[in-house]
Amino acid sequence: MKSLSGVGLGWRRQLAHYIDTTEGLGFVEVLAEHLHPKGPLPVPLVRLRERGVPVVLHAVSLGLGSAEPPEPRRLDTLAHLAERLGAVCVSEHLAFVRAGGVESGHLLPLPRTEEMLDVLAENVRRAEAALPVPLALENIASLFEWPSPAFSEARWLEGVLSRTKALLLLDVANLHANALNHGTDAAAVLAAVPRERLAYVHVAGGVKHGGLYHDTHAHAVPEGPLALLEALAARVGPVPALLERDDHYPPPDILTAELESLREALARGEARWRQARAA
Template sequence: MRPLSGVGLGWRRQLAHYIDTTEGLGFVEVLAEHLDPKGPLPVPLVRLRERGVPLVLHAVSLGLGSAEPPEPRRLETLARLAERLGAVCVSEHLAFVRAGGVESGHLLPLPRDEEMLEVLADNVRRAEAALPVPLALENVASLFEWPSPALSEAQWLAGVLERTGARLLLDVANLHANALNHGTDAAEVLAAVPRERLAYVHVAGGVKHGGLYHDTHAHTVPEGPLALLESLAARVGPLPALLERDDHYPPPERLTAELDAVRGALERGVVRWTEARAA
């Protein structure tokens, strides 16, 4: 996989002009479900590709955690889009989204046990064989957990990486949500991430509501995810991170401030990493 670097931003039509005119973005992530698999690519994405900005194709509907194997039609569509976009990788979620032909409309959590790991590993291998570029897998946020999980989230992610050749897309906003909602040991998860398998990191905003933290992608990034990003960079060194925004799009100056906050967290972490190596 061609390494990513710097701070990126998720492409949305509402942010297309900002992305097109902003200097210094390290890479851009594009939602597969927002693209017409048969029609032309949006012109701003063509311009990004021509400028050499690294592009990642991000999917939400493959359903790698389903009991059924990934649908060949969906894999073919992803593969075709990745080639047309010139994507450096495809990323998807460790979740299930349908069963028996019924769509959930959500990224639902998986039971963290050995049986699920085997099902997931088989589905991931099928996806990897069908895609023309590497696959990265993302941890999800959830408002509930399956009863009595056999594995912690850190053990679960380590098991996924051990059984597949996929990379990890670590979402520190999702990790922050699970730490607040379920008591997930975020430090254990960060310690379990091997740098050589880390593709990139997601950062996003959320809000507390009804006693739970909701990963909305529609609010300013709070301190929690930024602190986790800094801690990760302090352990593994420089890494690529991307800001997601899906609603309540802020004015350009506020969006720039959010990107600067992500960049600042990374820089503080790298300083700590450098000092530790020199000690």
């Protein structure tokens, strides 16, 4: 996989002009479900490819956590879009989204069991065989957990990576949400991440409501995810990080400030990493 670097932004039509006119973006991420499978690509995306800006194709509907294997039609669509975009990789979620043709409408958590690891490994293998670029798997935020998990979230991610060849898309905003909602040991998850398998990092905002933290992608990024991003960079060194924004798009100056907050968190972490290496 071509390495990503720097700070990126999720491409949305509402942000296309900002992305087109902003200097210093390391890469962009495009939602597969927002693109027509056979229609022309949006002109701003064509310009990004012509400029050589690295693009990641991000999907939400493949359903790697289903007992049913990924649908060949969905895999074909992802493969075709990845080739048209010149994507460096495809990313998807460690989640359940459908069964028997019924859509959940949400990214639902998976039971952290040996049986589920077996299902994931086979589904990931099928997806990797169909895609022309590497596959990265993303941890999700959830409002509930299955009872009596066999693994902690850290050991679960280790199991996924040990049974597949996939890369990891670590979402520190989702990790922050699970730490608040379920008591997930965020430090243990960060410690379990092998740098050589880390494709990139997601950062996003959220809000507390009804006693739970909701990963909304529509609010300012709080200190929690930024602290986790800094801690990750302090452990493994420079990592590519991408800001997700899906609603309530802020003015350009506020968006620029949010991107800068990611850069500052990464810089602090990298400084700690270099200091530790020099000690």
